[in-house]
Amino acid sequence: LAKTTQPISMDSYEGQEVNITCSHNNIATNDYITWYQQFPSQGPRFIIQGYKTKVTNEVASLFIPADRKSSTLSLPRVSLSDTAVYYCLDHNTDKLIFGTGTRLQVFP
Amino acid sequence: SAVISQKPSRDICQRGTSLTIQCQVDSQVTMMFWYRQQPGQSLTLIATANQGSEATYESGFVIDKFPISRPNLTFSTLTVSNMSPEDSSIYLCSVVIRGGETQYFGPGTRLLVL
Numbered sequence: 675l676a677k678t679t680q681p682i683s684m685d686s687y688e689g690q691e692v693n694i695t696c697s698h699n700n701i702a703t704n705d706y707i708t709w710y711q712q713f714p715s716q717g718p719r720f721i722i723q724g725y726k727t728k729v730t731n732e733v734a735s736l737f738i739p740a741d742r743k744s745s746t747l748s749l750p751r752v753s754l755s756d757t758a759v760y761y762c763l764d765h766n767t768d769k770l771i772f773g774t775g776t777r778l779q780v781f782p
Numbered sequence: 783s784a785v786i787s788q789k790p791s792r793d794i795c796q797r798g799t800s801l802t803i804q805c806q807v808d809s810q811v812t813m814m815f816w817y818r819q820q821p822g823q824s825l826t827l828i829a830t831a832n833q834g835s836e837a838t839y840e841s842g843f844v845i846d847k848f849p850i851s852r853p854n855l856t857f858s859t860l861t862v863s864n865m866s867p868e869d870s871s872i873y874l875c876s877v878v879i880r881g882g883e884t885q886y887f888g889p890g891t892r893l894l895v896l
Contacts, residue, residue, distance in 0.1 A: 715890070715892070716889060716890070717786075717874045717887030717888050717889055717890050718825065718874075718887045720884050720885070723883075761824070768878050768885060769830070770825075770827065770885060772825040773824060774824055
């Protein structure tokens, strides 16, 4: 059973910033928060991981509030190629339980 | 990161037959997993492939249906036995590289059972 909740789908336009929020209502103290991206006909690709506050890499930023009950993946200036399904997970082991994911559609 | 290959990339099989899927990694890994992704659905963990011992299966998956081997640190196989159309899915292996924490996924094997 998935531990996280996220919107089923989101739409955006090229050049916009997209923020996808995930609920981690059952997160444990030693859980990390990880986001994956999956394109059609490909395996999921690791985007970013964090424990608290803010993490940024070349692809995205991850915001985690102090209570860690939610996380927000921020994609700056999306392009058509960012159209994909985005999964948030919280886990403290290597066993990943995937939820439904958010299907992001980017329009020109 | 790791380069993960799966063979075959896709196959069409008749019901009642079995298919063995291979997963090869270019680095030594500590953990290997097998997932299933049914059409339009999310990923479901099938089992953890343990080197030199029996795989650890998740609830709803059994060894007789999904036998798994992992003879060394870089290779594993998943067999889908006595297939039915309900087994039509994408099967993915994933790994955690030795010394790392991130889990990387293979490209998947797309299986269609007629």
